[in-house]
Amino acid sequence: MLLMDLAIFGAQAIALGAYEAIHHLCPERKIHCFLVTEQGNNTEYCAGIPVLELTAFSAGLSVSEKEQLQILIATPEDVMQAIEASLDACGLTCHVRLTSLRWAELMGYYYVQNRLYMPILALPVGYHPAGVHIFQARFHKDKPLSSTYDLPAWITPIQVGAALCEKRVADIVDCSGENISEKNVNYSELTALYWIWKNRLSASGTQGKTEYYGLSHYRRILELTEEDLLRLVDHQVDVVLPYPMPYEPDIEAHHRRYLKKEDWNAVLRAVLELQPDYADAFPGILKQRFLYNYNILLARKDVLADYCSWLFPILERVEQYSVPQGWNRKDRYIGYVGETLETLYFMYHKDSLRIAHAGCRFLT
Template sequence: MVIATHAPAVFAEDRMYLPVHAGRALASPVAGTYGDHEGHSISERNAHWCELTALYWVWCNRENPSGLGLSHYRRYFRGEAQGPKGTRVLSGIEAAGLLADFDVVLPRRRYYVVETVRSHYAHAHVESDLSVVEQVLEECSPHLLPAWNRVMQRRSLSLYNMFLARPEHAEAYCAWLFEVLEKVESHIDLDGRNAYQARALGFLGERLLNVWIEGHPELRVLRRRVVQVGGEPVLRKAVAMLRRRWG
């Protein structure tokens, strides 16, 4: 399980977890982490790809015989093991048990209520990026366009690019995701965007994870609670969403 980080932190200590400095090519090393800048790497594109540069590095450069997943230095799947700042985080033993019964573990859905996934993205990010994704899917994965449309019309989403998957499904997902995002990146202009909106490939990756799951109904999927180290400003995020929608 990759722990993507860009800053010093107290990481979960279970041997399952691998702290990886996302964007190491652009910054000084973070103590206690592996850099995502060696071997096959997109580390220098971290400003656009966010935590996905860490996932890409592990997918390309390390064997993952028991499965592969992505978490964050501030976000973990809920478990019973003692984690940073008193949190309870998923342990390796618990993860193995989950993957014995399920193919993929995702975060519980966030419900937008007043927004669809499409309208939320349009209000919060650059709406034209969605059209680019649709064009790329039509070109390389037309069988997933119905799944894309269903996800876009919903009012809930699993976020953070977080997942845990059996090895064969992690391999299939990563191969597909990075092919799609590479093509999307080649068709959008990120120059001139502010630092937040420049993170477009990371934002789109969150939506595409849901699309991949939606397009593979044969998968046994468990949605699990995510714990946030230090808490999450849920109310502030909800107010910001409403302001974008009706402000």
Template sequence: MRRFEDEINLIKSASSISIYGAGDIGTQVAYCLLNAPYKKSIETFLVTSLEGQNKKLLFGIPIKSIDDVNIHKDSLIIVAVLEKYKDEIALKLQELGYNNYLFLTFESDLWAAVRREHFVEYANNNTFSKIKYLKDIDGGEILKAYAAKDFNVYIAKSHKDKKISAVINNRLWEKDIQVGAELTTERIADIVDSIGVNISRKNANYCELTALYWLWKNCKDDYVGLSHYRRRFDLSDEDISFIKGNEVDIVLTIPILNYPNVRAMYDKNHYIKDWNCMEQAIAELYPNYLSSFYEIENGNYYFAYNMLIMSRECLDRYCEWLFSILDLCENSHIERDNYQNRYLGFLAERLLSVFVLHNVDNYNIVYTDKFFYE
């Protein structure tokens, strides 16, 4: 049984759906549900308050205050907001007598599962169709045993990370690596990105990529992965045996949905000057990648978080390509806050998809689920 199969079937069978949230997340969720395989009708967009709301319709569907509507109590309400608003919205819905709701918050694993169904349909019409969901692949060789020492996913952790509520025990093939270790004397992991050949001092701009750079230059595993302390690959020992037994080159997570397209959402949330610099760097260094770049920027999906697992040969090729592009994007004169200061990490998230799309015929590429811990 697939993860969240019951919840997905609930959405598919719902006779009436409203979406709580009319921002970016609500828009993405609505776009997903309006299209195949769901093709649902959405009754209304609900918001806590209409104050500051500069539009009355979204996809031609009215936006209304939750206090001003009379929705049937059996209707399904999908809450599509940031995680930080979950508790107050749940309380609001319960106070009003609405108990039939699902959370499709930005990071939620359920939202990832829901959009995976849409991505399969979306991918049928473009190059992404050659990238398969790991759990949809039939057959293949399952090794009875695998050498865990040759397959490692490194969990990027920073001394600045906010504590999470869950207690997480690393699996045999997961190892912690401290990023930005050169910038602090505090130690939170046995492996640090500040020894050997490294760019640890650039962590403020490169984020988890200082770990990726360290792995590229200093790690010799046959398979190398990068994840985050809040985001982990959902892989069983059998999955890993399949990956190794069938010479899978790249493992990614379920991609992120952007509407109206990837470039427009980057422009909305970051500095488009950085995007243009990235395009110029690709044109200068790897002009044969431009068609894949344009397909990503004009499309609706990209593989996010800089989460990846790659064979050694593939990792070497990807990192050589990636860091040469980012090197040309480094000299930015834009004044930034701490969040926007991570611009090279943001660009790399989109570059991963460009690399994958361009090399879809050269590598065996799959994607799978992830776990997110609040």
């Protein structure tokens, strides 16, 4: 079977992951380039192949060449429809969406072959069910979804930043009990994680190896099945994380795009002061390419409690050292810091914790 040549629309982590997986799993497939609407802040090359603007690239192709080229759209799903219209307008009509579920399936195959990040699907189905409680962060300004989704029984909505408004979009709010709801402007979904830590993980009841708690977003949820829940206890899974995303040249450079130098220095200082053992490992982890995005996770109750006890004192110290200080700003920067610290924590414990991975479904 003759394979069509391929171009990938997108030049960020989703597209880079797709390129690496396809290049490894199907090396005979020729990938011409990455395509973007505008060069903007994109690099000129990604994974050693050019990043080109769509209009200029398509203008240099003949009708026959356009017919022989397939475009893989590897971007967030909420912009795919507009990208399809742009491709059609340029005469590039052979295109396919790499949805979040397809991306997860592709990366799962890739990671299994490379023995990098174990998919939960690689574990045999067990017999003992886990008690799973995932809280889905919702905000009063979230745009309505265009499609209707039936959430699994183990996902419960929680309104974040509820202390900052009167409107209610969930029965559970992060301003009840012990909370930091008023910090949502900087902490984003992490105010929900703090609420889980203080109001669920410390509660009496079933402990230990069979209770799992976690966090997801309004538009992003861990893609887990009933069978996956039967894999947790029997295989002593400590935590389930989304498949990590690759960045070039490394995750430190990626996060420097989102954090000011003063804030980044505050992160390094806080980790060094509060967790010196992790500070020693931090440079090596920052220089690798894989990042756990979104602050999304599912972990055994005791494991999540340990993580939160480690995480939130560091974030509080970052607020003190950042410029301007955390209580004088509203730019969600602590949420970005949380992604880096989640990566640090679980990469540091990759040999002491049993970590499984799942896809992260994007709801549109």
